[in-house]
Amino acid sequence: xxxxxxxxxRHFVSERATALGFAAEQTFDQIIDLYLAENGLA
Amino acid sequence: MIIRVLVTGAAGFLxxxxxxxxxxxxxxxxxxxxxxAIAQIVTTDRVDHSWDASSIPVAHVPGDISEPSHTGKxxxxxxxxxxxxxxxxxxxxxxxxxxGMAINLGGTMALLDLCRRQARPATFIFPSSLAVFGGTLxxxxxxxxxxxxxxxxxxxKSIIELLINDYSRHGFIDGRGLRLPIVLLRAGxxxxxxxxxxxxxxxxxxxxxxxxxxxxxxxxxxVASGDTVARSLLDLHDLDAAGLGGQRFMNLPSLSxxxxxxxxxxGRKAGALSLGHVT
Numbered sequence: 064x065x066x067x068x069x070x071x072x073r074h075f076v077s078e079r080a081t082a083l084g085f086a087a088e089q090t091f092d093q094i095i096d097l098y099l100a101e102n103g104l105a
Numbered sequence: 106m107i108i109r110v111l112v113t114g115a116a117g118f119l120x121x122x123x124x125x126x127x128x129x130x131x132x133x134x135x136x137x138x139x140x141x142a143i144a145q146i147v148t149t150d151r152v153d154h155s156w157d158a159s160s161i162p163v164a165h166v167p168g169d170i171s172e173p174s175h176t177g178k179x180x181x182x183x184x185x186x187x188x189x190x191x192x193x194x195x196x197x198x199x200x201x202x203x204x205g206m207a208i209n210l211g212g213t214m215a216l217l218d219l220c221r222r223q224a225r226p227a228t229f230i231f232p233s234s235l236a237v238f239g240g241t242l243x244x245x246x247x248x249x250x251x252x253x254x255x256x257x258x259x260x261x262k263s264i265i266e267l268l269i270n271d272y273s274r275h276g277f278i279d280g281r282g283l284r285l286p287i288v289l290l291r292a293g294x295x296x297x298x299x300x301x302x303x304x305x306x307x308x309x310x311x312x313x314x315x316x317x318x319x320x321x322x323x324x325x326x327x328v329a330s331g332d333t334v335a336r337s338l339l340d341l342h343d344l345d346a347a348g349l350g351g352q353r354f355m356n357l358p359s360l361s362x363x364x365x366x367x368x369x370x371x372g373r374k375a376g377a378l379s380l381g382h383v384t
Binding site for chain 2: 064065067068069070071072073074075076077078079080081083084085086087088089090091092093094095097098099101102104
């Protein structure tokens with residue numbers, strides 16, 4: 064599995080998508096907070 | 106004008122989120138550029154699923170999209186928008202080559218052909234994947250890095266990108282897609298996907314379960330939440346087609362983290378939760 068994960072892009076970007084307003088979370092804490100809220104753990 | 110929407114793979118992690126977002130939003134932008142109410146959502150998946158009561162009727166039609174008799178039923182009335190979330194994932198496509206081809210390529214080609222036969226082109230939203238890239242990659246991968254997939258799953262996604270660009274060029278559909286990073290965090294029972302093993306590094310300790318991290322702490326991966334991905338796919342649907350041109354796919358900008366970052370972020374919840382240990 065480590066080998067597969069290392070074959071993935073490390074930094075995944077798109078100037079075009081960013082210009083169109085697409086964006087991901089800024090921190091992993093935000094992803095965890097979403098998960099906790101969705102699953103009644105917050 | 107009212108909109109009839111088809112969501113495939115609707116019982117999966119992302120498919121469910123797309124349906125929930127559609128129900129929340131209640132409308133989509135039509136080909137005329139105006140906002141139109143969603144009149145009906147038809148969902149399909151290999152497994153049965155029931156949706157909570159909502160103001161928009163949702164009809165679930167269980168079945169396999171690699172079966173022509175099933176896909177034909179989904180188009181018994183005109184479909185205005187398709188969110189094609191169904192897929193055989195990477196491990197399944199590697200272990201069962203014919204099944205991966207049948208679902209990912211056969212199923213998608215059947216849907217595209219059914220769309221082509223409609224009087225009015227449907228907006229066709231497709232989640233592609235970072236798996237279209239592979240081999241020796243630059244540190245930063247943008248839209249213009251050559252696609253050299255190293256898995257059957259990545260190859261299927263790359264082929265479908267080409268098909269959707271071509272169907273859009275012909276005017277058979279208005280196709281659009283985002284190449285997704287690793288989508289986290291998936292709730293529920295473990296699934297046979299590498300992305301789920303990644304998710305488990307955060308998910309298990311949040312539920313108080315110990316886990317042995319099978320990845321190096323300094324390995325960097327690009328991630329986004331399922332919520333962001335589902336919202337982005339609906340936003341992509343509503344973009345003005347004139348701005349898309351002939352290339353209908355782009356990477357979804359992502360957050361790059363190491364497994365060490367994930368472990369640290371989970372650790373910051375120690376005051377609020379009884380955490381499992383990551384070793």
